[in-house]
Amino acid sequence: MSDTCFDDLQTSAAAIEARLGISRREFTQFCATTATTLGLAAGSETAIAQAVQSAKRPSVIWLHYQECTGCSESLLRAEHPTLEKLILDTISLDYHETLMAAAGHQAEAARKSAMAANKGKYVLVVEGAIPTKDNGIYCKVGGHTAMDLVKECAADAAAVIAIGSCASWGGMPSTGPNPTGSSGVAKVLGKPVLSIPGCPPNPYNFLATVVHFLTFGTLPALDSLGRPLFAYGRIVHENCERRAHFDAGRFAMEFGDEGHRKGYCLYKLGCKGPETYANCSTIGFGDVGGSNWPVGCGHPCIGCTEQGIVFTKPIHALANLRSATPPASYPGVVEQQGQTSFAAGAAMAAIAGAAAAATAMLTKNLGKSAAEAPQPKDE
Numbered sequence: 321m322s323d324t325c326f327d328d329l330q331t332s333a334a335a336i337e338a339r340l341g342i343s344r345r346e347f348t349q350f351c352a353t354t355a356t357t358l359g360l361a362a363g364s365e366t367a368i369a370q371a372v373q374s375a376k377r378p379s380v381i382w383l384h385y386q387e388c389t390g391c392s393e394s395l396l397r398a399e400h401p402t403l404e405k406l407i408l409d410t411i412s413l414d415y416h417e418t419l420m421a422a423a424g425h426q427a428e429a430a431r432k433s434a435m436a437a438n439k440g441k442y443v444l445v446v447e448g449a450i451p452t453k454d455n456g457i458y459c460k461v462g463g464h465t466a467m468d469l470v471k472e473c474a475a476d477a478a479a480v481i482a483i484g485s486c487a488s489w490g491g492m493p494s495t496g497p498n499p500t501g502s503s504g505v506a507k508v509l510g511k512p513v514l515s516i517p518g519c520p521p522n523p524y525n526f527l528a529t530v531v532h533f534l535t536f537g538t539l540p541a542l543d544s545l546g547r548p549l550f551a552y553g554r555i556v557h558e559n560c561e562r563r564a565h566f567d568a569g570r571f572a573m574e575f576g577d578e579g580h581r582k583g584y585c586l587y588k589l590g591c592k593g594p595e596t597y598a599n600c601s602t603i604g605f606g607d608v609g610g611s612n613w614p615v616g617c618g619h620p621c622i623g624c625t626e627q628g629i630v631f632t633k634p635i636h637a638l639a640n641l642r643s644a645t646p647p648a649s650y651p652g653v654v655e656q657q658g659q660t661s662f663a664a665g666a667a668m669a670a671i672a673g674a675a676a677a678a679t680a681m682l683t684k685n686l687g688k689s690a691a692e693a694p695q696p697k698d699e
């Protein structure tokens with residue numbers, strides 16, 4: 321980082337320290353983590369720091385419908401006060417039913433005046449699914465259906481964010497037989513919206529999205545389902561800390577068995593990491609340190625971000641694998657692209673041989689039942 325960038329970062333950090341009482345170190349760390357989460361180039365933390373400290377504070381209207389409020393909970397129950405303080409300082413949360421003191425007509429008036437004052441500029445966040453059956457009569461706020469309210473609030477929003485799996489595609493309330501016709505925001509509005517699925521979603525993915533909007537004035541790049549690519553561009557399995565065990569064919573076969581206690585792969589216990597797009601295995605969950613995510617805690621991923629997997633596929637059902645083959649070789653680290661040395665070739669051949677053996681072991685163990693599978697030996 322250049323001296324000027326470093327000075328700018330420190331100036332922004334000092335301003336945040338004075339305003340929120342968050343130490344400069346914590347703030348610079350937050351900016352660096354957010355830049356990394358977003359996959360931005362080195363030095364972007366300075367732009368992030370300046371945008372956050374300048375307190376432009378976009379107005380946010382936050383609606384709640386069919387859900388458990390876990391999305392708001394996970395956002396506000398971060399491990400230390402930094403995240404919560406920054407969220408509430410970075411945005412102007414003008415309407416949020418579970419956090420605002422106002423109720424009834426007063427709350428509705430707050431929503432209407434925030435929408436009028438920030439027409440075309442506010443961010444609409446929707447948490448929870450929207451019932452659509454029978455003209456949406458199964459969820460009403462202030463006498464209006466959720467369906468009508470979402471359409472009304474989205475009409476003049478600068479951006480619409482569906483937070484959580486419920487708002488993204490219907491989530492848990494839409495589980496069959498879905499008696500109220502629960503749907504996601506995009507379906508109700510009839511147009512794509514930025515979706516941050518997860519039950520609950522990772523709070524950093526929401527915050528990083530808002531920071532991107534603040535810093536660059538645009539939303540981050542999305543996949544075909546409206547999910548930010550920085551967070552949902554890879555499957556959990558790709559970066560899982562237990563992946564080496566999967567590749568070597570070492571699986572926990574029952575909860576509490578020796579393989580489970582040793583941290584072996586949870587595929588045989590129904591882990592949906594191989595078919596679930598999310599960054600949990602890279603950034604963890606809830607910001608309380610290493611291994612704090614489902615697989616890290618010893619529980620199979622249930623595919624909470626994916627429609628058609630969580631709440632649909634049984635927990636013990638095996639995930640669809642794109643390939644049961646571990647990588648046959650790894651790129652050389654010293655040769656130029658397209659070139660290789662004899663030694664590297666020999667090393668590759670050795671790796672390929674080991675990989676073939678691992679594939680054989682993996683394929684063998686993938687086909688075994690819990691009773692048949694070998695229990696791990698002490699290493």
Ligand code: FSX
Nearest residue numbers: 387389390391484485519
């Ligand atoms: Fe749904 Fe949010 Fe699951 Fe709950 O409110 S995504 S039920 S964790 O929290 O909407």
Ligand code: SF4
Nearest residue numbers: 560563585586591593
């Ligand atoms: Fe990790 Fe699950 Fe993949 Fe095993 S199957 S490596 S536990 S994501």
Ligand code: F3S
Nearest residue numbers: 598600621622623624
């Ligand atoms: Fe959800 Fe799987 Fe991550 S269950 S929190 S997507 S590890």
